Amino acid sequence: MRALLQRATEASVTVEGEVIGEIGAGLLIFVCAMPDDTYDTAKALALKISKLRLFKDDAGKMNLSLSQTGGAALVVSQFTLAADTSRGTRPGFSYAAKPDVAETLYLQFAACLRDLNIPVQTGRFGADMSVALTNDGPVTIWLDTNA
Structure with a gap:
């Protein structure tokens, strides 16, 4: 799985004019499932993120x-983290997991964070979302479980 973490003072996700998820202080987490990912991958990523020392x-x-500060997570699916830009000027996305598998892993990842007592809000898988963020720092961290 790939994840892009942004430390936030606040973040929200809106679909069709309706705010469907929002947090105060915590992490905005964009997440992308890759073809070989499993529930164990999602669980390990959630555990790592919960323990990363990113807060002052x-x-x-x-x-x-995040666990120590009591902060929240806003988890948003983003298949474009699997972009292949090695040829031409149009990214390819064949490295992303198929949508049915990706949605399951996305939901499992969010559930794993909740199991670690982290308050979690989510976007809507496959929706056209508008994401708002006040990046704190700025702090932005890239994680790839296959790297």
């Missing part, structure tokens, strides 16, 4: 995790 402690150092 009292000394201003990035020493606290």
